[in-house]
Amino acid sequence: MRTEKDSMGEMAVPDDALWGASTQRAVLNFPISGRPMPEGFIRSLGLIKEAAALVNESLGRLSAEKSALIRQAAGEIIEGKLSAHFPVDVFQTGSGTSSNMNANEVIARRASQIAGSPGAIHPNDDVNMGQSSNDIIPTVLHISAALALKNDLLPALGRLREALAQKSAAFAHIVKIGRTHLMDATPLTLGQEFSGYVAQLRKSEQRVERAIEVLCELAIGGTAVGTGINSHPKFAPQVCAILAEKTGIAFREADNHFEAQAGRDDAVEVAGLLATIAASLTKVANDIRLLSSGPRAGLAELRLPATQPGSSIMPGKVNPVMSEMLVQVGLYVQGLAQTVVGCGRDGHFELNVTIPLIAHCLHESIQCLANGARVFAEKCVEGLEADEARCRELMERSLMLVTALNPFIGYDAAASVAKEALAEGKSLREVVLGRGLMDAETLERALEPLAMTRPSGD
Structure with a gap:
């Protein structure tokens, strides 16, 4: 151990740690979850x-x-070389001051090492110049979440959308029965059904892009309470310009620094968008799980790729494990989103004091959604197969084909036909012809399944 000093006095710090006294106090004060930022x-x-x-x-x-030394040390943090020197728990001071000082101390010590001169760089006076934890940590929240959305979630959703689009094209010719209220409805093609999933993923990508845009306003420049005390008036816009250039994201100084530090409404909105994406992915996963149920006592219109044994007691069982995974991801993300909503309420006066937890929730949500979407595409959707015979069988047995007869015999007569067919175990054709409601040729044209998958002419 070595002895370090801060404004509160001396503190013993591990010899090999780049952090200083302030960070060590946080390590000792917050042994909560074992989860670093x-x-x-x-x-x-x-x-x-x-x-x-x-x-x-x-x-x-x-x-x-000094600038060159600070930038060299900061560059090592950017590259992930110094991540082991950031031990502060997520559950820490709500402003994230401990994490900001962690960075200041690591950079100061590492820069001083590079210079070969202990104490050459001061963590507060040099590294933290013109800054406060109260504007830096909200800024980091926005930048890091926006980068994760852009670099991780957006590509993952794109891959899943493309996989679903390929299946939509491959299944375009397969006519099957539709279902509403979990009951038989009129026919559609399996390709049309999958095209709906493709559209959901496309909208999810648009929501990610909207979330990135929401995060573009940065709090930097507000310092302690939003007034900008101790910060040069040109500091914030110039920092934002550099960040925009380096990331390819249009970061800009906040329109109102008091809102940017006191409120976390942008984070709440992003959490809501992530929860919407989670709901969308869950819907797709559940549909695929139900459509593949069976293989002999369920719907069995889809065949899942086998990824692992489905049971420790039932040999040969294949379970929809990838759908189950994605459903659980969706539930988790929606729970995290609700936590962010609660955090957003705790913006008392000039500062929200739940920012580390918000950062954890948003990053955890983005990572799980990205990994879940990517794995679901790779291990489920890309290997899906359609059972055309089963689709045809279920469609031909459905009584809801009677809907196509409405223009010919009217709703009431068609309903009566369906009820008689169900009660007596007859086909629609048998009942209609038996009652003399339509001639055979017209009936065949009306009950042609593919014709039911698109609007009819006059």
Whole structure:
């Protein structure tokens, strides 16, 4: 152990740790979950400290030598080389001050090592120049979540959409019975059914893009309470410009710094969009699970790829494990979203004090949705097969084909035909012809299943 000092006095810190006294106090104060802040959050902290040093240098507030040292150390954080030196728990001070000081101390010590001069860089005076935890941590929240949405979730949803689109095209010729209220309805093609899933994924991608846009306003420049005390007026816009250039995301200074620090409404909105995506993925997963149920006592219109034994006692059983996985992901994400909603309410006066938890919830949601969508595409959708014979069998047995007879015999007569067919175990054709309601040729044309999958002419 070595002895470090901060404004509260001396603190023993592990010899090999790059952090200092302030971080060590947080480690001792918050032994709660064992979960450090998300990796993407830590790397984004490095990104901001790098940009801040460059801007402070350009404004003449930081020497070129110190700026270069800070930027080199911050670059190692960005690359993930120093992640082991960020031990602070998610459940910490609600402003994230412990994580901000963790970054300041790690960068200061590492920069001083590079310089070969202990204490060459000060964590507060140099690394944290023109900044406060109260504007830096909300800024990191927005940047890190936006990057995770762009780099992780968007590509994963795109892959699942493409896999579903390929199946939609492959299944375009297969006519099957539709279902509403879990009961037989009129026919459609399996390709049409899958096209609905494709559209859901496309809208999910659009929601991700909207979430990124929501996060583009950054709190940096507000410092302690939004007034910008101790920050140069050109500092925030220049930092935002650098961040936008490096990330390819149109980050900009917040229109109102008091809102940007006191409220977390943007995070709540993003959580809602993620919950919507979770609901969409769950719907797709549940449909595929039901359509593949069986194989002999269920619907069995789809055949799942076998990924693992389905039972420890029933040999040969194949379970919809990938659908079950994605459903659980959806439930988890919706729970995390509700947590963010609760966090958003705790913005008392000039600062929300649940930001580390919000960061955890958003990153966890994004990661699970991205991994879940990618694995579901790879291990389920891409290997799906249709049982055409089963689709045809169920369609031909359905009494809801009678709907196509409405223009010929009217709703009431068609309902009577369906009831008689069900009660007496007859086909629709038998009942209609037996009653002399239509001639055979017209009836065959009316009951042609493929014709029912599109609007009819006059």
